[in-house]
Amino acid sequence: MAKKIEEYYVPWVKGIPMYISDHIELAWRKPELHRMMSNENPNAPSQKVLEAMIKYAKMANRYPDQGLVVRTKIAEINKLDGPQNVMIGNGSSEVFDNVFRMFISPGDEVIQHTPCFAIYQLRGTLLGAKMVNVPMIYKDKKMLYDPDAILKAVTDKTKIIAVANPNNPTGNFMDAKHFITIAETGIPFVIDEAYVEYAGLGMSQVGLIKKYNNVIIMRTLSKAYGLAGMRFGYALAAKEVIDQVSGSLLPWNVGTIPMWAALAAFEDTEGLAERVRFNNTEVDFITESLSDIPGFVVFPSKSNYILFDCGATGKTGKEVLAFALTKGLILRGESKKYGSDGWFRVTIGTKEENRLFVDTIHEFFRMKK
Ligand SMILES: Cc1ncc(COP(=O)(O)O)c(C=O)c1O
Incomplete structure (x- = not known):
């Protein structure tokens, strides 16, 4: 009797699925959405x-x-x-x-x-x-x-x-x-x-x-x-x-x-320097713009993304993501940790996208100025 195919796989690989980023699949399917979730660079190659x-x-x-x-x-x-x-x-x-x-x-x-x-x-x-x-x-x-x-x-x-x-x-x-x-x-x-x-x-x-x-x-x-x-x-x-x-x-x-x-x-080298300057200015813009929401933690970033924990506001990261999507923004969810389910992350986008993101977050927390 021939053995089943399952018996031939090396044991530790059994059931490991293909890695799929749902948010990237979504972004390619709906190019009208703003890709602020995968730590990509918003600028085209030089x-x-x-x-x-x-x-x-x-x-x-x-x-x-x-x-x-x-x-x-x-x-x-x-x-x-x-x-x-x-x-x-x-x-x-x-x-x-x-x-x-x-x-x-x-x-x-x-x-x-x-x-x-x-x-x-x-x-x-x-x-x-x-x-x-x-x-x-x-x-x-x-x-x-x-x-x-x-x-x-x-x-x-x-x-x-x-x-x-x-x-x-x-x-x-x-x-x-x-x-x-x-x-x-x-x-x-x-x-x-x-x-x-x-x-x-x-x-x-x-x-x-x-x-x-x-x-x-x-x-x-x-x-x-x-x-x-x-x-x-x-x-x-x-x-x-x-x-x-x-x-x-x-x-x-x-x-x-x-x-x-x-x-x-x-x-x-100038192509890299331009991209770095743009990114770091925009990180500062978003960090400062969102620093005044009570209970909203903005983690200082030296990268092209910013992590947030809104657990103390009473909202969840999932709720923020769902609201942002209604505005055309794909953000990145994070699992529950340290007793909070308020985690989420944004990737720096274009100037326009970053302003839309800040407005969206203010609107969500009813702090729009
Ligand atoms: C910390 C870290 N390392 C490595 C990578 C993978 O990058 P690559 O596109 O070179 O595979 C990423 C991508 O998001 C990352 O965040």
């Missing part, structure tokens, strides 16, 4: 990037190489020795996949600092890891990193510690000294710097990779560079680590067009 895309679209019949030129450029920007310190991928999500595969066997543990981005859990679970959630501390209307709790969560099964800096969805940075303490454990320490360009590379922990070969820095072009749909991300680490982790790369994993468009984006 002329220089578009020109590179078109130039290399004409060579899309050719296989790419393993990215020697763009990796050299990334190394230069980050003051590293060379392309041997850089691995590139189809978005940083793919780079997480490559890195996680190299360290995790079923039964191993991955520590993540919650609330956080979903990819650590998605990859960890697929590889059979047990996720160990270490919650941030919610105190005095702030979400604080808890490096001591991260260290306490370490066991001899811990194979990866993942910390985003700044964190998504909270928007803040952890103090530099705590990165050193965690790096000292020797455990593979993945620092996700998806949004670091908004505060500047001066806030990056990339310098640590010269001393600690267990530190791996993750970056993406999806945020400040504004190329989420292009899919380009990278890891920075010591040469021997990049050598080993690159063993998990699929041949030609980054296509000819995104690879050369990424190079153009790195060279277009």
Whole structure:
């Protein structure tokens, strides 16, 4: 009697569904809605990037190489020795996949600092890891990193510690000294710097990779560079680590067009600076505009999104999202936590969208001036 197909799946992948972002599906189905939910950049790619895309679209019949030129450029920007310190991928999500595969066997543990981005859990679970959630501390209307709790969560099964800096969805940075303490454990320490360009590379922990070969820095072009749909991300680490982790790369994993468009984006420093200036001005605008609603907590952000907790107003995040949708805005919901179901998040949109968002929130809380 032939065995059933279910008996052939590796046990820990059974029942794992396809990852679907309902809000992104909705946004593509209804393009008239305002996409203020996925930490995308509201600005289209710069002329220089578009020109590179078109130039290399004409060579899309050719296989790419393993990215020697763009990796050299990334190394230069980050003051590293060379392309041997850089691995590139189809978005940083793919780079997480490559890195996680190299360290995790079923039964191993991955520590993540919650609330956080979903990819650590998605990859960890697929590889059979047990996720160990270490919650941030919610105190005095702030979400604080808890490096001591991260260290306490370490066991001899811990194979990866993942910390985003700044964190998504909270928007803040952890103090530099705590990165050193965690790096000292020797455990593979993945620092996700998806949004670091908004505060500047001066806030990056990339310098640590010269001393600690267990530190791996993750970056993406999806945020400040504004190329989420292009899919380009990278890891920075010591040469021997990049050598080993690159063993998990699929041949030609980054296509000819995104690879050369990424190079153009790195060279277009003014394009990046404009996007960062725009974003940071708008973060300030929204933060200040919503600071006067009683019971409404606005978390200071160094990224392209802002987290809110309206639990103390008596309203829920779900109610805010439903009302915003009637105004054409898609915002991002957050699960109930710390005894509040008032959490939600907005992504910085265009100038017009940000004003519509502020008006919508004021109207909802009956504070419209
Ligand atoms: C903290 C964090 N890391 C990584 C990513 C993934 O980015 P990519 O588009 O490069 O896969 C995101 C996307 O929202 C994110 O918020």
